[in-house]
Amino acid sequence: MDALKNITLRVAGIIEESIVDGPGLRFVLFLQGCHTHCKGCQNPQTWDFEGGTLVSAEDILSRVQGDPLVHGITFSGGEPFEQAQALVPLAAELKRRGYHLMAFSGYTLEQLLRKEGCQELLELLDLLVDGPFVEEEKSLELRFRGSRNQRILNMAATRESGWSPVLDELNGPVER
Numbered sequence: 607m608d609a610l611k612n613i614t615l616r617v618a619g620i621i622e623e624s625i626v627d628g629p630g631l632r633f634v635l636f637l638q639g640c641h642t643h644c645k646g647c648q649n650p651q652t653w654d655f656e657g658g659t660l661v662s663a664e665d666i667l668s669r670v671q672g673d674p675l676v677h678g679i680t681f682s683g684g685e686p687f688e689q690a691q692a693l694v695p696l697a698a699e700l701k702r703r704g705y706h707l708m709a710f711s712g713y714t715l716e717q718l719l720r721k722e723g724c725q726e727l728l729e730l731l732d733l734l735v736d737g738p739f740v741e742e743e744k745s746l747e748l749r750f751r752g753s754r755n756q757r758i759l760n761m762a763a764t765r766e767s768g769w770s771p772v773l774d775e776l777n778g779p780v781e782r
């Protein structure tokens with residue numbers, strides 16, 4: 607895959623099959639490095655931009671494809687959007703192959719739209735969980751989110767609305 611040649615990502619970790627990081631069975635890529643430093647962050651080891659390991663985008667694609675049960679990929683962190691430009695060719699290739707794409711960010715959609723180099727990745731996503739983790743807003747009742755201020759955005763509808771944030775139905779209460 608030529609577009610992926612020579613692209614490396616700084617990765618904090620990988621979970622090859624997860625049911626808690628988005629809808630369905632997903633491959634989760636945790637990107638290393640985060641400037642947000644939320645109080646109460648569960649993964650402070652992902653903050654260091656010199657930490658983690660370098661993994662080639664080609665490697666990640668072949669690992670995703672190696673599991674026929676996986677239909678979605680989640681970019682988590684750390685802060686995936688600090689590596690947005692390096693992620694775009696991989697995300698575009700996964701999208702082309704029919705995978706459902708989701709990302710978490712400590713930035714809000716509004717901040718990402720103003721942040722350099724993030725637009726292309728936003729164009730490719732199906733879901734975005736946005737905003738920092740706020741300890742005072744923490745709840746265990748939320749699906750895929752740690753705190754109430756975070757939003758699960760339906761990105762197709764958000765793009766269609768001219769980038770006004772549109773909440774996905776997954777924001778609703780967790781069924782028990």
Ligand code: SF4
Pocket residue numbers: 640641642643644647648649650652683684685711712713738739
């Ligand atoms: S954005 Fe995510 S990784 Fe970064 S500090 Fe906040 S919770 Fe932790």
